[in-house]
Amino acid sequence: MQPVVLLISLILMAALSAVFVLAVRAARDPAPGPGANAKRTGLIWAMTIAGVIVSVASLREWPHALASTGDALEVNVSGGQWWWDIDTTEIPAGKPVNFNVTTEDVTHGMGIYDSSLTLLTQVQAIPGYTTQITYTFEEPGSYQVLCMEFCGVAHHDMVNEFEVVAAEE
Amino acid sequence: MSTASENYIPGHAAAAPQAGAVKLTMILSGAVFALMMVFGLIMRAAQGQWIELDAALFYQLLTAHGAGMVGTAALSGAAIMWYFGGRHLVLTGGIFWAFLGLFLLGVVLILGAIFIGGYGGAWTFLFPLPALSGGAWEAGAAAAFMLGYTAIGVGFLLYYLELGRRIHTRYGSLARALGWNLILGREDNDPPPPAIVAAAAVTIFNSIGIILGAAVLAASLVHLLVPGFEVDALLAKNLIYFFGHVFINASIYMAVTAVYEILPEYTGKPWKSNRLFAIAWNAVLIFVMAVYWHHLLQDVVMPPWMLVVGQLVSYFSGIPLIAVTAFSTFLYVRGSNMTWDLASALLVLSVAGWSVGSIPASIDGMISVNKVMHNTMWVPGHFHTYLLLGEVAMAFGFMAWLVRGKTIARMNGLDRAGFAVYLAGAAGFVTVFLFSGAASIPRRWAVHYEEWLTHDRIGTLFSVLVVLGTLIFVLRFVARLGRSEG
Ligand code: HEM
Ligand SMILES: [Cu+2]
Numbered sequence: 165m166q167p168v169v170l171l172i173s174l175i176l177m178a179a180l181s182a183v184f185v186l187a188v189r190a191a192r193d194p195a196p197g198p199g200a201n202a203k204r205t206g207l208i209w210a211m212t213i214a215g216v217i218v219s220v221a222s223l224r225e226w227p228h229a230l231a232s233t234g235d236a237l238e239v240n241v242s243g244g245q246w247w248w249d250i251d252t253t254e255i256p257a258g259k260p261v262n263f264n265v266t267t268e269d270v271t272h273g274m275g276i277y278d279s280s281l282t283l284l285t286q287v288q289a290i291p292g293y294t295t296q297i298t299y300t301f302e303e304p305g306s307y308q309v310l311c312m313e314f315c316g317v318a319h320h321d322m323v324n325e326f327e328v329v330a331a332e333e
Numbered sequence: 334m335s336t337a338s339e340n341y342i343p344g345h346a347a348a349a350p351q352a353g354a355v356k357l358t359m360i361l362s363g364a365v366f367a368l369m370m371v372f373g374l375i376m377r378a379a380q381g382q383w384i385e386l387d388a389a390l391f392y393q394l395l396t397a398h399g400a401g402m403v404g405t406a407a408l409s410g411a412a413i414m415w416y417f418g419g420r421h422l423v424l425t426g427g428i429f430w431a432f433l434g435l436f437l438l439g440v441v442l443i444l445g446a447i448f449i450g451g452y453g454g455a456w457t458f459l460f461p462l463p464a465l466s467g468g469a470w471e472a473g474a475a476a477a478f479m480l481g482y483t484a485i486g487v488g489f490l491l492y493y494l495e496l497g498r499r500i501h502t503r504y505g506s507l508a509r510a511l512g513w514n515l516i517l518g519r520e521d522n523d524p525p526p527p528a529i530v531a532a533a534a535v536t537i538f539n540s541i542g543i544i545l546g547a548a549v550l551a552a553s554l555v556h557l558l559v560p561g562f563e564v565d566a567l568l569a570k571n572l573i574y575f576f577g578h579v580f581i582n583a584s585i586y587m588a589v590t591a592v593y594e595i596l597p598e599y600t601g602k603p604w605k606s607n608r609l610f611a612i613a614w615n616a617v618l619i620f621v622m623a624v625y626w627h628h629l630l631q632d633v634v635m636p637p638w639m640l641v642v643g644q645l646v647s648y649f650s651g652i653p654l655i656a657v658t659a660f661s662t663f664l665y666v667r668g669s670n671m672t673w674d675l676a677s678a679l680l681v682l683s684v685a686g687w688s689v690g691s692i693p694a695s696i697d698g699m700i701s702v703n704k705v706m707h708n709t710m711w712v713p714g715h716f717h718t719y720l721l722l723g724e725v726a727m728a729f730g731f732m733a734w735l736v737r738g739k740t741i742a743r744m745n746g747l748d749r750a751g752f753a754v755y756l757a758g759a760a761g762f763v764t765v766f767l768f769s770g771a772a773s774i775p776r777r778w779a780v781h782y783e784e785w786l787t788h789d790r791i792g793t794l795f796s797v798l799v800v801l802g803t804l805i806f807v808l809r810f811v812a813r814l815g816r817s818e819g
């Protein structure tokens with residue numbers, strides 16, 4: 165997902181920058197005519213409609229939806245300054261996993277990275293709460309848990325790993 | 334008859350009282366911006382392993398850089414809005430001095446807490462981290478840091494109290510100053526000019542932000558001193574992000590008054606309040622307070638509707654910014670035949686940087702994107718865009734305008750060099766952060782993996798350019814101040 169997000173962002177940012185460059189160049193052109201405000205109204209409508217479409221499309225399926233407990237494997241992860249404890253070290257591929265995340269002290273962030281260091285999903289670990297997310301691993305291999313929320317001097321050392329193994333048929 | 338446009342009198346800088354206090358504040362702001370940028374450069378070089386830095390010191394620098402930059406953005410924004418507020422209101426100079434004094438007291442406490450006490454809990458500290466440092470700092474250091482925030486907060490409340498009071502006296506009510514007559518189509522033969530609409534809105538939302546921030550500060554202070562006093566961590570996080578989000582945004586919304594008041598001197602077209610402008614500012618007033626939930630999108634125990642509001646408002650906040658502020662800037666510039674000196678160039682750049690920076694921000698405001706971008710370098714990527722190329726460019730543009738001299742002249746060689754170096758450096762610096770975010774590099778990590786070093790090093794090189802550009806702007810300002818005042 166990240167490359168697509170980056171590409172879309174850079175295109176939109178470049179387009180808006182280009183409009184500014186054109187406006188600066190147009191400082192020597194004739195002043196804008198009375199049509200300018202109609203253009204503005206059009207822009208407001210276009211942004212509104214695009215916003216409604218993107219919002220509906222991206223929220224129709226709730227991004228934090230959990231797999232029903234019947235089909236999913238439950239994995240408990242707890243964090244503390246500065247360690248992660250994962251109660252399952254071998255997770256089968258292809259099966260939804262519900263992570264139940266807690267912390268013993270301060271707020272941490274549980275980020276799951278694959279072996280090429282791409283962030284797959286994350287959730288905050290909040291004192292006094294259990295936070296849950298679902299993820300389905302497609303590829304067997306070793307995965308890492310990195311801390312995503314600043315939690316003190318060894319925040320960057322708060323790393324652990326687990327294995328995803330091919331599902332037995 | 335009186336209209337907003339009458340408030341525009343070319344070259345009437347003399348109408349701003351307390352210019353001395355404002356100039357002093359801008360010197361301080363420029364110097365602190367430069368110093369904090371050097372801290373940023375050190376952090377970036379340390380992440381790239383070009384220099385060696387103890388992790389504890391890295392996080393202290395991170396805390397100082399975050400608090401120092403946000404504080405300075407707010408300080409410079411406040412000075413700008415005071416200056417232009419003074420064109421339309423009678424403001425008491427003593428209040429500004431008290432504000433500045435409390436601000437500096439806060440700075441001393443914060444710097445002491447960090448560099449003497451070793452505090453490194455980040456500027457948006459999350460309860461109960463200040464009390465649980467794992468041995469890195471004592472409770473006293475955390476308390477000093479919070480008292481520093483408190484001093485700055487009290488100073489700002491005084492500042493807004495004075496503004497709010499004077500706006501009320503001049504316009505009869507904050508509602509009228511917010512342009513409600515314009516919105517409701519009622520006749521108003523003395524409508525508030527843009528700077529006043531902005532001042533009224535910021536006074537309201539930033540006062541609320543500071544008061545809620547004070548609540549979490551008080552709770553955290555008590556927690557430090559009284560063992561056993563607990564606060565709900567999620568509630569505290571809501572409060573600190575409400576405060577942090579509102580406060581940093583307020584700095585831009587204060588500084589933008591420079592665009593409203595200065596650009597007309599170049600374009601010859603007054604920046605007027607009209608119905609759309611007033612609607613946009615009233616929308617901002619609500620949006621800026623409702624959008625902070627986008628900082629909590631991965632706190633899945635939050636009520637889902639709050640996260641939905643966070644996502645929606647992140648996007649729809651872009652409309653007043655792009656369709657009103659940016660679009661109006663296009664209209665003002667087009668056909669204006671304006672002269673591009675350093676001030677006008679930086680001010681137009683600031684509107685561009687602010688608008689462009691809102692794009693990666695609202696994309697990250699989507700819950701599904703946020704799952705893989707939250708707390709990666711994407712986040713510093715977008716906020717450095719609208720800070721370096723937005724708020725800070727506004728502040729530097731305002732400074733250049735303050736010392737522009739009697740006639741507006743096109744940029745000379747040094748101005749051009751400064752502008753080009755700053756723009757290229759900042760644009761490159763923030764683009765690298767965005768690439769790093771897309772490469773899943775987490776933010777706030779003192780020690781980086783081998784795979785990430787190329788990003789960090791390219792980022793470091795661009796930071797050097799930003800620092801150079803900044804030095805040119807600040808030194809030029811100081812030199813010209815000396816010249817114009819003998
Ligand atoms: C030469 C210019 C600058 C450089 C080199 C720089 C560098 C950095 C670096 C390396 C970080 C930490 C990134 C990470 O999370 O790993 C950072 C964070 C930050 N910067 Fe900057 N920065 C610069 C300018 C600014 C400006 C002008 C502002 C605001 C006006 C600013 C505000 C912040 C804030 C609020 C943070 C977040 C601190 C935190 O995570 O607690 N920076 N910057
Ligand atoms: Cu952690």
Ligand SMILES: [Cu+2]
Nearest residue numbers: 311313315319
């Ligand atoms: Cu951490």
